[in-house]
Amino acid sequence: MRRTITLLVSGTLGDVRPLVALGVGLRNAGYVVRVATHAHYAPLAQAHGLLWRCVEGNPSDLLRSDDAALTLDRGALRGAAATLRYICRAQAVYARMIDSATEACRESDALIVSLASCWGQLIATALELPCIWAPLQPITSTARFSSPLLPIHHRLARLSYSIVELTTWLPWRTVLRRWQLRAPGPRHAPLDPFAQARQSRAPFIYGFSPNVVPTPDDWSPHHTVAGYWFLDDPNERLSSEIADFLTNGDPPVAIGFGSMSGRRPHDDAVLAITALTLAQRRGILIGAPEAVRLVTGRRDILVVPYVPHHLLFPHVAVAVHHGGAGATAASLRAGVPTVTIPVGIDQFFWGRRVAALGAGPPPLPRRRATPDRLASALVAATDDAIRVRAAALGRLIRAEQGVTRAVETISACLGW
CATH class of the missing domain: 3.40.50.2000 (Glycogen Phosphorylase B;)
Structure with missing residues (x-):
């Protein structure tokens, strides 16, 4: 039985x-x-x-x-x-x-x-x-x-x-x-x-x-x-909109705040868009409906309601998120540099682990996050040493x- x-x-x-x-x-x-x-x-x-x-x-x-x-x-x-x-x-x-x-x-x-x-x-x-x-x-x-x-x-x-x-x-x-x-x-x-x-x-x-x-x-x-414990669905695919965006330029920065995204949506959208502009990076904003109006006419930023992290993160230059356990697992598995913007709960812990492992810069607490500081974190995350360490850690996790x-x-x- x-x-x-x-x-x-x-x-x-x-x-x-x-x-x-x-x-x-x-x-x-x-x-x-x-x-x-x-x-x-x-x-x-x-x-x-x-x-x-x-x-x-x-x-x-x-x-x-x-x-x-x-x-x-x-x-x-x-x-x-x-x-x-x-x-x-x-x-x-x-x-x-x-x-x-x-x-x-x-x-x-x-x-x-x-x-x-x-x-x-x-x-x-x-x-x-x-x-x-x-x-x-x-x-x-x-x-x-x-x-x-x-x-x-x-x-x-x-x-x-x-x-x-x-x-x-x-x-x-x-x-x-x-x-x-x-x-x-x-x-x-x-x-x-x-x-x-x-x-x-x-x-x-x-x-x-x-x-x-x-x-x-x-x-x-x-x-x-x-x-x-990763939940991968072999039938899932990136949308054609995302796939086209990825192929028409340098690897973008992915920015999403997961379960924290509904707390201050307008402020988060302004933070992300301005930081991307200052850092001169293309970006994909996940779950940020407030950003749609703010990026009208721009071809360097794509706003999507949702995308599975395990499909998108391997194709980005940097993953930016709130530092939740699931988002951190996904970005580390992908082997890409991670920038965490923790708000509370266990997010500060995971952000510090990312930095201690050399897979990203120190966490940037949301209460201290400004466009200038986030732009600086994006630049720091693309340092060669961080990219190498993130890639090595990703290989270990994928194994x-x-x-x-x-x-x-x-x-x-x-x-x-």
């Missing part, structure tokens, strides 16, 4: 795509794979032959209405106030999400969760299912570096992970407690999913490259850095088999 594994996925597209790629690998290994996620991502899962179960409500959607929540982009005080507003507004959404996710996970043989769905550990405990964590950024405590979500002094590294864990679940404790009283399983289990994971020694299988973040030597053996290693590790952990 084939076993059913449910991947519980929440968050942004950058959170979802790698888990769908992992699901495809598990399906190819013979498992029945269900993706429990929000309706917006159902076509993505189903297009790759995976079953879909609905998870209602996505707190990440609320972030689009407040550009300061969960960031330091507009200052610490404004960011804190915006984050508190977000938490208050998201309580009802969070309750709907965990209730529907519980139903979606029934009749499973195992659950796989990520950071954005870490509350799935509580569901696994309630339903008495094995739970495997599949985060896309380091969240296990280490003395080697502070939490990617709280980049403080390295001497306080372990403290940073404890703080992040608390802030991940404590704001939702009332919702979680009410859910626990309705759910099956023990009524007094810890509401802290990280504590439950440690108590059960849940395996952690990380979806990033050991060539980008080597495995810390103080992690226990049930933590594995498998490599990136990895992240999904294969993750599937092998999951199978070994489950022992089926």
Whole structure:
């Protein structure tokens, strides 16, 4: 009898795509794979032959209405106030999400969760299912570096992970407690999913490259850095508009801000267009509708609503993005120089890793980004030393088999 594994996925597209790629690998290994996620991502899962179960409500959607929540982009005080507003507004959404996710996970043989769905550990405990964590950024405590979500002094590294864990679940404790009283399983289990994971020694299988973040030597053996999980569709192609633009001039600069693009669209468009002009570079602006009017009549800048990073980045001179885990993985894999403009969350961590590896200049925080500074970063990114290091790192990442290693590790952990 084939076993059913449910991947519980929440968050942004950058959170979802790698888990769908992992699901495809598990399906190819013979498992029945269900993706429990929000309706917006159902076509993505189903297009790759995976079953879909609905998870209602996505707190990440609320972030689009407040550009300061969960960031330091507009200052610490404004960011804190915006984050508190977000938490208050998201309580009802969070309750709907965990209730529907519980139903979606029934009749499973195992659950796989990520950071954005870490509350799935509580569901696994309630339903008495094995739970495997599949985060896309380091969240296990280490003395080697502070939490990617709280980049403080390295001497306080372990403290940073404890703080992040608390802030991940404590704001939702009332919702979680009410859910626990309705759910099956023990009524007094810890509401802290990280504590439950440690108590059960849940395996952690990380979806990033050991060539980008080597495995810390103080992690226990049930933590594995498998490599990136890329979702490549052989049927996807660049549009004729993009293909023509690429062939009619020097390699352009690709600029896109992913899940951060809706926060200040006009300012981002002006920043990108002016920087490209100052640096005298051609450019492709991704997901920047505000830029369409601003580049009317210009043949050196193309604006597109969306393009898969894995198709475009190998053809550009520099990739500029917010430093999200997925965008960083794509630009490093392509072997092109990367400029990060982080806003918050784990983006500063990935931007610093890019610079430390020599694959791009130091990150340019969005709150400090000006056209002059971005233009200077574009010039710095095309330095020969950076281009050589980025290309070498890309070859290493392309040689990895992240999904294969993750599937092998999951199978070994489950022992089926």
